[in-house]
Amino acid sequence: MAEIVLDKVTKRFRDGTEAVQEIDLTIADKEFLILVGPSGCGKSTTLNMIAGLEDISDGELRIDGDRVNERSPQDRNIAMVFQSYALYPHMTVRENMEFPLTIAKLDKATIKQKIDEAAEILELGPYLDRKPSDLSGGQRQRVAMGRAIVRKPKAFLMDEPLSNLDAKLRAQMRTSISRLQKSLGTTTVYVTHDQTEAMTLGDRIVVMRAGIVQQIGTPQDLYERPANLFVAGFIGSPTMNFLPGELVNSSIATAIGEIPISDRLRSGLSEHGPTGRDVIVGIRPEAFEDSRFVDDQTAFTFPHDIDIVESLGSAKLAYLDVDIDARAHEHFAEIAQESGAEDVFGSQQIVAQLDARSPVREGDSMEISFRPDDIQLFDPTDGTNLTEHD
Amino acid sequence: MTGAQIRWSILNLVVVVYALVPVLWLLSLSLKDPSTFTDGKFIPREWTFDNYKNIFDVGEFTRPLINSIGIAIIATLIAIVLGVFAAYAIARLDFPGKNVMLGASLLIAMFPQVSLVTPLFEIERRLGLFNTWAGLIFPYVTFALPLTIYILASFFKEIPWELEKAAKMDGASPFQAFRKVIVPLAAPGVVTAAILAFIQCWNDFLFAISLTSTDRARTAPAAISFFTGASQFEDPTGSIAAAAVVITIPIVLFVLFFQRRIVSGLTSGAVKG
Amino acid sequence: MSARPISDGKAAERRLGWWLCAPAALVMLIVAGWPILYSVLLSFQRFDLRFPDDKAWIGFDNYQAVLSSEYWWNAFGVTTFIMIVSVAIELVLGMILAIIMHRTLVGRGLVRTVVLIPYGIVTVVAAYGWRYAWTPGTGWLANLLDESTAPLTERPSAIAIIILAEVWKTTPFMALLLLAGLTVVPEELLRAASIDGASKWQSFVRITLPLIRPAILVALLFRMLDAFRIYDNIYVLTNGGQDTSSVSILTYHNLIGGLNLGIGSTMSVLIFLTVALIAFIFIKVLGTSTPGSDK
Structure with missing residues (x-):
């Protein structure tokens, strides 16, 4: 049980x-x-630096208040689960799980008891004498957890x-x-590139890009108040x-x-004020709705042709081709490339998630609504959120 | 059998004949009665084990055989131990000088041994190592090292990195990680390297005749070339053939039991290159 | 706290690397490095063990003596001839053998096992086998010839037998190196070629050969360097008689027979330079990758 503190930790090659x-x-603990x-x-x-598998070039790593930068992994008392599981192929499941305990020179009885406990929790009992292969x-994943x-x-x-x-097992x-x-x-630090995993598992999430922390917050924070374009684009599906x-005066064209x-x-705008009059408007697909199912007076409604409809069963996704001017498009493309999400930014398409009951069909023209308060505004020069600064 | 199978069987037979006939010829010669040596027949007319009895009775072969076995085993063990260390470092660790080490190994592997014979002869004479076991073990270790380092390094490289990281995370020191995780996984590679190193040491002739002068350290291949026969007037053909068969036995055993290992060991370096 | 350029972990890794390599490096340095240097030094001296007091630095005199000696050039020519002819034969036979080992439908294990016998057998042993086989009277092969001939006593036939012994022993090694190349040629490519209408021979020449070029070069390099040091076979078959000395045999005779360390060392250095030149041509000119050596 421990508190882990990273203090200006830097990795330089x-x-x-x-x-x-x-x-x-x-x-936090x-x-x-x-x-x-x-x-x-x-x-x-970052994870490997916490583990001690990679050196920290600068800054300090503290576990329970003690500086551990110079401690080797075996002196940090931290366990790690690897992507490949890293099970020792020449040892049985039992031997794999015993390995850290025998290294720690525990007595046989204690080891046996701990293995039985873990096997029970992870339902590995029947497999203890098998080899990982x-x-x-x-x-295998459970054995890795057990170890x-x-x-x-x-x-x-x-x-x-x-x-x-595979997807089902993963869930x-x-x-x-x-x-x-x-x-x-x-205390657990979990690395993933999958935002769904991040949103469902984490107490808090750290979004990183190109070695820099973009935002730290609860899943809800990141979803509702993304600090910048990158986080906004990365979180949510x-x-x-x-x-x-x-x-333009009291509206956004x-x-x-x-x-x-x-x-x-x-x-928000009066506080942070954009540098010019240009902004980037971010709207989540879930914010849209078929106007037929909306009776909110404040909702903003617009008519549009629907190009493609995908039915998910629980909802429908409608794709709208929009006319975005080339200059803005270029800017998006740039952000997209930096963030490694080309397919997401810079498309000239809007995705709207509609009620499953919506009768919309491809080629239809329909009215779509959203609450103007549900949108985010971003500064086009640096991508920061103009309305949601802490 | 299909036509294709028959065709392949015939080709296989050709290969088997190619590989075995010269060996069977020596075997046949060693079993011939001395009076029938000059009949030139491939199969002995009169069978006898006298040639084998002779070489062990006279004693001119026993001591060299012991020398061969002892020297080859000791040299192999040393080469394996040193090779395991170096190969592990080369495959796993990042340190300056690694490429120099690899380059030097390659250089030695390609080096003409005869170029070392002259200086080693002189150096060993001065150090009193001439005509001793150690005098042969040193060069054998040196020439077996490149082979063992390359084979072992390619085996070490195939062991996933993460296993070692996992061992460290499980609290193992680098040495414990090496001993408990890497070494057991590399064992097949170690066996392979050991067999090939042994064959190489067992095979040597040039160092053996250059750096020895008596039976004190002379190995079997060298001793054979000095055979004179049981008596001065006797033809040594039978003794030579019998001794040749005896020192071929370990090779045949290795080949029979470790065929896969030897093939994989010999080919690993070439593919990875 | 100031930042450190190399952290403990990195420094420890370096130290460990050096320590682990040190014993092997030390042995190689003492047993190979120092003698090489020593033989270079000896090659510039007059040093004959029969006249140990007559030792002196004589510059390039030894080189001049060796390079103007017809024995040396004869041995050099014989060695080069044996190297080129035997490696050429081995390449063809080795390729056939490799294809048989790779493709055979039956008895793959058997084929791969028996070819290891020539590879593993002690060279001297095999050489005696060939010597007796070609000895008139004793030999089953000699008996196939005209009775009055003694092939090992005539230069052309003696060299041919030396090449035969060399080829028999080392073709399997060549074949194994080529086999390693063959196994990495994707089967799909060959299937695609046959669908594109290529015959087996065409797909071998146009697809397999270019793909295994690296393996061929490596095999050629290893075998040429190895063939240039040929010693054991010649020692047993002719011991250099009938002008069949290789450079290694000649060097050995100058050392053990002649006890002339200066001349012997000079020859050692020249052999080393030749081998280095061959390796250089293969690596720099032909672009052979330098892999793990196996021999």
Whole structure:
């Protein structure tokens, strides 16, 4: 049980590139913290620095108040679950789980008791004498978890532990990891590139990009108040829609019409003020609705042709082609490239998630509504959120 | 059998004949009665084990055989131990000088041994190592090292990195991680490297005749070339053939039991390159 | 606290790397590095063990003596001839053998096992087998010839037998290196080629050969360097008689027979330079990758 503090922790390579830049982060005791971001964002490097598998170039890492930068992994009392599980192929399941305990020179009886306990929790009892090569993916994953929990470490570090499983198993294991973590109450740092995993598992999420922390917050925070374009685009599925807009008196002129500025947005704008009159408007697909199902008087409604409709069963996704001017498009493309999400930004398409009962069909023209207060405004020069600064 | 199977069987037979006939010829020669040596027949007319009895009775072969076994085993063990350390470092660790080490190994592997014979002869004479076991073990270890380092390094490289990280995270020191995780997984590679190193040491002739002068350290291949026969007037053909068969036995055993290992060991370096 | 350029972990890794390599490096340095240097030094001296007091630095005199000696050039020519002819034959036979090992439908294990016998057998042993086989009277092969001939006593036939012994022993090694190349040629490519209408021979020449070029070059390099040091076979078959000395045999005779360390060392250095030149041509000119050596 431990509190982990990263104090301006930096990872610099020999050629001078910084994989991680001055991370400040306090991970509370018992917390489940997620590091999320596209590949190459520095999340795994950060995890490896906490583990002691990679050196910290600058800054300080403290576990329970003690500086541990110079401590080797075996002196940090931290357990890790690897993406490949890293089960020792020459040992049985039991021997794999015993390994950290025999290294710690515990007596036989204690070891046996701890293994039995862990096997019970993870339902590994029948497999204890098998070799990893005789196990399914899910079982291997559980053995890896078992090896981590048997010695009751100060913290768990998990490096994309579910990414080698198929979708169904992944969802199952997600809930069991969450339950396990709650019941053990062990501080956990979990790395993933999957925003769904991040949103469902984490007490708090750290979004990283190119070695820099973009935002730290609860899943709800990140969803409702993304600090910048990158976080807004990364969190949420389907991805948030972005439209160039221009501030005109009390409304924002966009390709889908003049959206009125709500009180919340107005106060945000007066506080942070954009550098010019251009803004980027972000609207979540879930904010849209078929006007037929909306009786909110404040809703903003616009007519549009529907190009494609996808039915998800529980909802319908409608795709609208919009006319975005080339200059703004270029800017999007740039942001998109930097964030490694080309397919998301810069498309000239809006995705709207509509009620499943909506009778909309491809080629129809229909009216779509959303609450003007549900939108986010971003500064087009640096991508920061203009209305939701802390 | 299909036509294709028959065709392949014939080709296989050709290969088997190619590989075995010269060996069977020596075997046949060693079993021939000395009076029938000059009949030139491939199959002995009169069978006898006298040639084998002779080489062990006279004693000119026993001591060299012991020398061969002892020297080859000791050199192999040393080469394996040193090779495991170096190969692990080369495959796993990042340190300056690694490429120099690899380059030097390659250089030695390609080095003409005869170029070392002259200076080693002189150096060993001065140090009193000439005509001793140690005098042969040193060069054998040196020439077996490149082979063992390359084979072992390619085995070490195949062991996933994460296993070692996992061991560290499980509280193991680097040495514990090496001993408990890496070594057991590399065991097949170690066996392979050991067999090939042994064959190489067992095979050597040039060092053996250059750096020895008596039976004190002379190995079997060298001793054979000095055979004179049981008596001065006797033709050594039978003794040579019998001794040749005896020192071929370990090779045949290795080949029979470790065929896969030897093939994989010999080919690993070439593919990875 | 100031930042450190190399942290403990990195420094420890470096130290561990050096320590682990040190013993092997030390042995190689003492047993190979120092003698190499020593032989270079000896090659510039007059040093004959029969006249140990007559030792002196004589510059390039030894080199001049060796390079103007017809024995040396004869041995050099014989060695080069044996190297080129035997490696050329081995390449063809080795390729056939590799294809048989790779493709055979039956008895793959058997084929792969028996070819290891020539590879593993002690060279001297095999050489005696060939010597007796070609000895008139004793040998089953000699008996196939005209009775009055003694093939090992005539230069052309003696060299041919040396090449035969060399080829028999080392073709399997060549074949294994080529087999390693063959196994990495994707089967799909060959299937695609046959669908594109290529015959087996065409797909071998146009697809397989270019793809295994690296393996061929490596095999050629290893075998040429190895063939240039040929010693054991010649020692047993002719011991250099009938002008069949290789450079290694000649060097050995100057050392053990002649006890002339200066001349012997000079020859050692020249052999080393030749081998280095061959390696250089393969690596720099032909672009052979330098892999793990196996021989």
